[in-house]
Amino acid sequence: MSAAILTIGTELTRGEIVNSNATWLAAELTEAGFTVTAIDTVADDQPAVVAAIGRLAGVARIVLVTGGLGPTTDDLTAAAVARAAGVDVVRDESSVLAIRRRVESRGGTMNAGHEKQADLPAGADVLPNSDGTAPGFAVHLGGSTVLCLPGVPREMKRMFLEQVLPRIRSHGESNTHQIVLRTYGLGESAVGLALDGVEAAYPGVTLGYRVHFPEVDVKVHARAAVQSKARELALRAAGEVGLRLGDVVHGEGDDTFPGIVGRALRGRGWRLALAESCTGGLLSHVLTSVAGASEYLVGGAVTYANSAKTRLLGVSEDTLRGHGAVSAEVAAEMAEGARRVCECDVAVGVTGIAGPTGGSDEKPVGLVFWSVAHPGGTVVRHRVFPGDRETVQIAATYAALDLLRRIASGLPER
């Protein structure tokens, strides 16, 4: 069944806050089997709210509205819904009592602003608020049900879960299934090209792509007569996607790249040390952003200056003079030094030129060497990464993590 979301607030149309309410509601509705066809946002402006409610009720069977239920003059949702439905606003006495109880239980006294929150469209179903004063409400508008919730995220979420979900759940479709495969190593267009024809070969399957540089997620979405068939279809199509992409796929669903790297290291029983220059701590940060990093990560050094490379990691001054700080030789000595100093099984080294300055004809901005020193030896790779400072730092971090993942997992090095 189709659903739409309307979020009301000038703080949203002015870009002052991110619309996390809409994202949360969209995820909940999708999970419950609804297809969200539109998410609209309008300012605290009555004609705009009236028009949006009327329009959305015409295109979706369920319309969820958040915001504009508060005590101040810019809270106008009840009046707008009443106008869209062609009914009056009336004071709901049971809501007045509930508001009074809540206000007084917190040691306050009821004022006109509180009382205004009980003014609802005539004939509306009241949705009690377990977490605040403003009640929500539901009205029928044409063939659609319009459900209005507060804009305060905590109140909105609780009202949705307690009041809305039980009312709408039986209308959700449960004939779809989605599997997300997470990839690193190919750009979006190369991934798309590799999967050309999959949708045609598996009717009912749609592929979606989500890029969060440098990863590309492939969403395998299947629709069938019943959910068990949809799951089966999604699994078969995801199998085909996995076959085509090979070890470019690093995980599924909620897997994260650093989580996968950590799993590979734990599987090997390897303890890790890090030696970073141009990535400036990003490699450490990415690994330690996942809980449990202390199970395999001993530590490392961020060696920006040459003196730090020598003093913290024992990189030889001759090597630095002879080859320069950005060189395969220094990358290797950084990893080997970190491995030795931290007494680890494996270590990663990264040195390069993140930019925007510091490049030369011979060593341009974006040139990065990364290395892994492990029990079988030391591997060094290099590349010139395009893009700005942040892009080069992220690309270099992932390249180094991927080499580590491949070595720890026994996959071919690339």
Next chain:
Amino acid sequence: MSAAILTIGTELTRGEIVNSNATWLAAELTEAGFTVTAIDTVADDQPAVVAAIGRLAGVARIVLVTGGLGPTTDDLTAAAVARAAGVDVVRDESSVLAIRRRVESRGGTMNAGHEKQADLPAGADVLPNSDGTAPGFAVHLGGSTVLCLPGVPREMKRMFLEQVLPRIRSHGESNTHQIVLRTYGLGESAVGLALDGVEAAYPGVTLGYRVHFPEVDVKVHARAAVQSKARELALRAAGEVGLRLGDVVHGEGDDTFPGIVGRALRGRGWRLALAESCTGGLLSHVLTSVAGASEYLVGGAVTYANSAKTRLLGVSEDTLRGHGAVSAEVAAEMAEGARRVCECDVAVGVTGIAGPTGGSDEKPVGLVFWSVAHPGGTVVRHRVFPGDRETVQIAATYAALDLLRRIASGLPER
């Protein structure tokens, strides 16, 4: 002048990602003097996109569209705009060349997916993409201009600033002026409380707040008969805001917290070393995300395990045994060790329990000690930060940077 935003993507209508593009564009358009009347989101579904573009072009003079310009089959914005405008899609040869240049400069080879990105509505103005392959474009639709940008945030932002803003700027109202003051150290409600009455004292001024944890930006927005008056009004009100908030204000406009810290260190001629445990590289990463960090940052150590604290920083085993790794004594020895090993003027140490596990009654999750060792001695502070792992890591990073900023700038330590 009115503006509308249309964001396209099934990942948005399914609630898989927050719509930060819409928030960013709304803020930029508001700043440029436009009134954003609607922000709509639809799935990657051609009829829905066609309908939304037609409708928004009827209600706003400028429609900004993001998403759906990529190389895969779910990227259908160009075709939808062409249909809404009643024109054909044609391959733009200059864009084919630009895409080829970009792909080949990155060592790739042009494929059919890349080439598809040059298929644009007939008669469209091309908006070159400085940061990716997919060009944007602009078409006239009724009395409205529809401008289509990529969905990748970095590409979208750059194209907006370089291509869109210069085209539309003259249509914005120019009787407003906004000054942004950046703060650290108080929560949003405390900042709001401190500024109570400012709007009343300066008619024409509205204060807005934007939280990006742990910073709170205060937007001083002034409207007057002409822009010179608006600027003057904004400056006076911002002066009042600055007076009330004191050194909680760390910068203005595009200033960043690490940039301000770097400026203070350069002003002192101090070279910096870092010693991190629970922040796991985030402190280094935040400082090195700003170009020019190499002017003051020598390096540092991420010492997760006790052995790394001893071997890399010379923290005494007795101190670790006697006080535990999460202690004021170890925080002090970490900073002093980093300062000594890296031969620096000043060093920062951070040790704590980021969670979610590892806490005890005596040392709960969120307990963090941070220290600054400088020519005048060593200062240590501690706090129990609420929140999840990421929140604790960010809060600890900012607390340590703020102590460093205060010492380097000669402000009172807190």
